[in-house]
Amino acid sequence: MFHLKISNMFKYVICLAICLGSVVSFAQTSFEGRVIDKETKMALPNANITIEGTRFGAVSDLEGNFIISNAPESEFTLKISYVGYKTLTQTVQNSTSGNAIFELEQSELLGQEVIVFATRASQKTPATFTTVNRKEIQKQNLGQDIPMLLDQTPSIVTHSDAGAGIGYTGLRIRGSDATRVNVTVNGIPINDSESHGVFWVNMPDFASSVENIQIQRGVGTSTNGAAAFGASINIQTDPINQDAYAQIDNSFGSFNSWKNTVRVGTGLIDEKFSFDARLSKISSDGFLDRARSDLKSFYLSAGLHGKKSLLKLNVFSGAEETYQAWEGTPESRLRGDREEMLAYINRNGLNEQQQENLLNSDSRTYNFYEYNNQVDNYQQDHYQLIYALEANPQFTFNAALHYTRGRGYFEQFRFNDRLSNYNLPNITIGEETISRSDLVRRRWLDNHFYGTTFSGTYRPDDKLEVTVGGAWNRYDGDHFGEVIWGRFLGNSITPGDRYYDNNGLKTDFNLFTKANYQ
Numbered sequence: 001m002f003h004l005k006i007s008n009m010f011k012y013v014i015c016l017a018i019c020l021g022s023v024v025s026f027a028q029t030s031f032e033g034r035v036i037d038k039e040t041k042m043a044l045p046n047a048n049i050t051i052e053g054t055r056f057g058a059v060s061d062l063e064g065n066f067i068i069s070n071a072p073e074s075e076f077t078l079k080i081s082y083v084g085y086k087t088l089t090q091t092v093q094n095s096t097s098g099n100a101i102f103e104l105e106q107s108e109l110l111g112q113e114v115i116v117f118a119t120r121a122s123q124k125t126p127a128t129f130t131t132v133n134r135k136e137i138q139k140q141n142l143g144q145d146i147p148m149l150l151d152q153t154p155s156i157v158t159h160s161d162a163g164a165g166i167g168y169t170g171l172r173i174r175g176s177d178a179t180r181v182n183v184t185v186n187g188i189p190i191n192d193s194e195s196h197g198v199f200w201v202n203m204p205d206f207a208s209s210v211e212n213i214q215i216q217r218g219v220g221t222s223t224n225g226a227a228a229f230g231a232s233i234n235i236q237t238d239p240i241n242q243d244a245y246a247q248i249d250n251s252f253g254s255f256n257s258w259k260n261t262v263r264v265g266t267g268l269i270d271e272k273f274s275f276d277a278r279l280s281k282i283s284s285d286g287f288l289d290r291a292r293s294d295l296k297s298f299y300l301s302a303g304l305h306g307k308k309s310l311l312k313l314n315v316f317s318g319a320e321e322t323y324q325a326w327e328g329t330p331e332s333r334l335r336g337d338r339e340e341m342l343a344y345i346n347r348n349g350l351n352e353q354q355q356e357n358l359l360n361s362d363s364r365t366y367n368f369y370e371y372n373n374q375v376d377n378y379q380q381d382h383y384q385l386i387y388a389l390e391a392n393p394q395f396t397f398n399a400a401l402h403y404t405r406g407r408g409y410f411e412q413f414r415f416n417d418r419l420s421n422y423n424l425p426n427i428t429i430g431e432e433t434i435s436r437s438d439l440v441r442r443r444w445l446d447n448h449f450y451g452t453t454f455s456g457t458y459r460p461d462d463k464l465e466v467t468v469g470g471a472w473n474r475y476d477g478d479h480f481g482e483v484i485w486g487r488f489l490g491n492s493i494t495p496g497d498r499y500y501d502n503n504g505l506k507t508d509f510n511l512f513t514k515a516n517y518q
Contacts, residue, residue: 033099034066034099044064047059049079052077056070056071059123077090080104081113085104088104108307110388112211112236115386115398117455118398119232127216128218129215129220130215131215133211137213143205144164145165145201146203148165149207161326162287162325164257164286166282167295169201170198180227182232183233185235185384186384187224188384189224189225189453191225196227201318202380204296205278206297213233213234218230220232223471225471238276238301241267241268245265247263249261259280260280262279272304273305277300281295281296282296287364288367289361289365290369290370295318296320297319299316309387313383315382315383322375325369329366336363341359376408376409378408383402383403384401385402386400399455400452400453402449403448403449405447414441416437419434419435419437424493427488427490437487437488437489440485441481442482445477447476447504451471454469454471456469463517468512468513472509473509475506475507479500481500482498483497483499
């Protein structure tokens with residue numbers, strides 16, 4: 001065995017060197033620049049400038065000028081993007097003498113940013129927002145749902161039923177729950193038409209097909225879909241990839257969590273066509289007892305690209321089976337207070353098996369449910385056909401047709417439930433009449449959501465910008481329930497019989513106008 005002894009003086013020297021190195025590494029200063037058109041030398045206002053590998057950046061003003069106040073003193077790489085222009089990636093050396101000039105070339109193909117322009121905030125917009133780019137998303141995209149990937153952005157608080165960030169997750173923004181947060185993908189509404197919430201579990205690994213996400217805190221620029229009292233989340237899917245690619249991502253983590261993703265793309269074919277595809281599988285045992293998740297998804301995209309137009313078809317789907325972990329943990333279980341747990345048992349009428357589960361479970365991983373198939377099983381398919389046109393430098397237009405198909409159920413074991421709740425007759429065995437029974441039920445959803453969105457933007461000069469748009473959407477959702485097993489029911493159950501059968505219909509139509517003058 002080999003031992004190395006380091007003197008105290010040497011330790012102090014090492015610590016001092018590390019501290020000095022840290023000071024040097026994090027030294028920052030301002031960086032000034034100007035963004036212009038390469039051919040006309042005209043200023044490009046509202047260009048997005050970011051320092052690669054960081055969240056720091058700026059937006060150019062009316063004269064194309066920008067200042068990044070927290071740029072590194074050493075060499076770094078800037079990424080500059082502007083609608084209708086090729087993205088410029090350039091390594092620069094920081095200097096305090098004068099402004100650096102960055103010249104952008106007009107793109108030969110219409111950029112996908114036109115699609116989400118009407119729902120996005122810019123430097124002129126009186127709203128607080130954060131835009132999370134693809135690089136930041138992929139840095140922590142290890143299989144968790146989108147809310148968990150946004151956890152570090154301002155004003156967001158996230159939660160996970162299973163405790164591992166996989167399966168049922170959600171978020172609040174500025175204290176508002178999911179029913180007050182408007183979510184769109186490429187400008188198309190995602191919120192459930194009835195509950196107004198967003199069930200991210202239905203889009204597993206969707207982050208692997210996302211270019212960027214803009215979070216607008218407060219009312220923001222919401223135009224389509226659910227109300228946005230709390231915030232808006234605008235998601236833009238992958239843009240065109242100029243080159244062919246193939247990629248495999250595999251991740252493994254705590255609680256037997258796995259993520260397997262395959263992505264392929266053709267790149268640009270004949271300067272017109274592109275095809276992209278993704279296939280994903282995510283599984284986890286969850287932090288809580290029996291809180292497993294089994295998630296599958298795919299994403300397909302085909303594009304027809306032109307200098308002035310873009311036609312794109314997106315098809316993506318998610319199928320999930322998650323063991324239910326919806327019930328909270330009693331405070332007495334967290335504290336291990338047996339006396340209070342017994343009081344909780346009496347108040348809630350827990351049966352013997354439920355008592356045993358509560359009293360003997362781990363305080364941090366307790367799950368109320370124990371039935372083997374206490375699962376949520378649901379699939380949701382999305383179809384988007386998007387068209388964008390740049391009629392001239394002053395006017396852009398986009399429209400989309402969309403259709404979402406959802407179907408599935410959650411299955412529950414019910415202890416000693418009333419038969420009358422399920423339109424089932426009492427059972428007579430000998431002289432005993434049975435009005436209650438253990439049973440298993442399934443509650444189904446079978447829904448359709450379809451419609452159109454459209455918007456046009458007019459920019460006669462650098463000062464004025466006017467957007468007019470609207471949407472028409474229709475929701476048709478069936479809700480029904482079935483009893484699939486009962487302890488004493490015998491022939492009382494007929495497969496396919498429904499103890500309730502409801503339908504929800506909703507049609508909404510809206511028009512909007514937005515104008516900015518600076």
